[in-house]
Amino acid sequence: MTIFKNSLITLGLAVLGFSAVFVISVLVFMNSLYYEINITSLRDTARALMTAIGNDRVKELFLAHDDNNPAEIIFPLNITDAYRLTLIAPSGFVLWDSYVTERLVNHIDREEVAAALEGREGSSRRDSITTGMRRIYYAIPVFGNNGNVTGVFRLSFSIPEFVRRVSSIIIPFIIFICLFIAAAFWAIVMYSRSLSSSLGRLVSIAQASANVVSDPEAIDHVAPEFRSLERALRAMTVELNLRFEQAKAEGSRFAAILDGMSDAVFAMDNALRLHLVNPKARALFNLEDSDINSMTLLEATHSTELVETARKAITASSPLETELVFYSGPGGSKHEQQFQVYASTLENGGVILVLKEVTQLVRLERIRKDFVSNVSHELRTPIQLIKGFSETLHDTVYSDRENTAQIIHFIEIIRKNAGNMENLVSDLLNLANLENAGLGSYDMKEQNVSFIIEEAVSSMELQAKVKQIEIVAEYPEGLTAVLYSPFIVQGLINLIDNSIKYSPPNSKIWVSAAKSDEDIVFQVRDTGIGIPPEHLERIFERFYRVDRARSREAGGTGLGLSIVRHIALLHKGTTEVESRAGEGSVFRIRIPQSAVSQPAANQS
Secondary structure: OHHHHHHHHHHHHHHHHHHHHHHHHHHHHHHHHHHHHHHHHHHHHHHHHHHHHOHHHHHHHHHOOOOOOOOOOOOOOOOOOOEEEEEEOOOOOEEEEOOOOOOOOOOOOOHHHHHHHOOOOEEEEEEOOOOOOEEEEEEEEEEOOOOOEEEEEEEEEEOOOHHHHHHHHHHHHHHHHHHHHHHHHHHHHHHHHHHHHHHHHHHHHHHHOHHHHOOOOOOOOOOHHHHHHHHHHHHHHHHHHHHHHHHHHHHHHHHHHHHHOOOEEEEEOOOOEEEEEOHHHHHHOOOOOOOHHHOEHHHHHOOHHHHHHHHHHHHHOOOEEEEEEEEEOHHHOOEEEEEEEEEEEOOOOOEEEEEEEOHHHHHHHHHHHHHHHHHHHHHHHHHHHHHHHHHHHHHHHHHOOOOHHHHHHHHHHHHHHHHHHHHHHHHHHHHHHHHHOOHHHOOOEEEEHHHHHHHHHHHHHHHHHHOOOEEEEEEEOOOEEEEOHHHHHHHHHHHHHHHHHOOOOOOEEEEEEEEEOOEEEEEEEEOOOOOOHHHHHHOOOOOOOOOHHHHHHOOOOOOHHHHHHHHHHHOOOEEEEEEEOOOEEEEEEEEEOOOOOOOOEEEO
């Protein structure tokens, strides 16, 4: 196999290179060690020789000389021919040399001499100019009585080059290295043949897939590890074939689901290049014959809003939901389509957009709101007329003494039901106004909370006095909140009205406001009949009544708490309720605030 041929060449070159580096490294190390050992031996000899002569005697030899007219030095010991002893003055002048008798050049520039003149021992190796031979030198400084260097005691001897010393073993060493490389190559070739045979079968299984899976397993000349690997590869091939069929079936099901979806689906990478578009999306943006793989989202939809939504989802790395409007037809205004757009990032990168058309739902919701508004306006006039005439009849009926009690009873029924219908129409109109307009349509101002509570309480005081109920207002002095006060007043009035209707006579109702973290919390608490726990989750639904008969008797419309909830939602707030049957109820409106002040509390 080609891979093993290449590996063989690479491995052979690696072995050759390693061998060369190894041989060179060994030779360099041995050369360094060779000179180091000789210098150490020369150092020990020089020190021993100087000790044998005597430090005082050597010092006298240097003190008795004169550079211009040197005295004859009689050395006390005989120096063998192997060593050369040289006495050098501080000026570099050679006083005496055991090898040369004539005058020598100044030695002050010699490496070992310069070191000795600085007061430390020094060594070097070089070819001697005087003798013409490779020598190693070792110099020892000689100190006078005052501690200054009075001369240099230098010993040297000739040594053969390292190459000459090892020349006798170089050829056998090279032969050994060549034999080693040849043996390594032979081992590599044998191993690569065995490896190629085993792996070749595995490659065949991988290439032929299921056709070879049914073949008998290899028995001879195959290592146990490769036999185990072959079994694992066969099992893996069977598993991959099974998974491939499953993935193919899943892909078919996924494609069928996408094709049958009524929602438009776009899938793209982080650069917003499309790689999946379902038929609904193709039909929506006229992409039936287009190659979407070469298009971006902007090129396919021509919608900067969709592009911005996809980019926000990628930046936030979390699902995003919004509503968009598209126009189709000549001039871009013939047909309006509204969509709920859901954007979500993919695990492996990218984003998916799902467009659900809600044009019909929006139209029906608009019709519903218009119906409520129109019906409320249409009912208001006849209801007011019925109520007005019933009150007129009530005031004039006393002139006819016959059947007066029965007529008064009928008139009271008419007036009561007309009042209930008027309240229902009023609540329907309030609810329609809250649903049709967002909070941005109103002037949000920073209001003093005390004025809001006092206005709501004063509006309900007359109704509370009829049942002899006391309303207690509690709030911090100077507490302010950014809100639309008419809505909050209306919400508090609805809650107080509810408490009055379902509280016993001679009881109390507490209306309060306080700051909680970054929220303003308005609260109405009573000691009335309370609400059973199974009704608490649905209490803010429109037309939901805990006790329908009692609610109608009390004149309730079933819309008061729903209006309170819409007021809270318009302020991006929430409504809360706590209640137990027979123990009273606590209703709260929680309004988020960015900054409010809260001095000490006051009660009025």
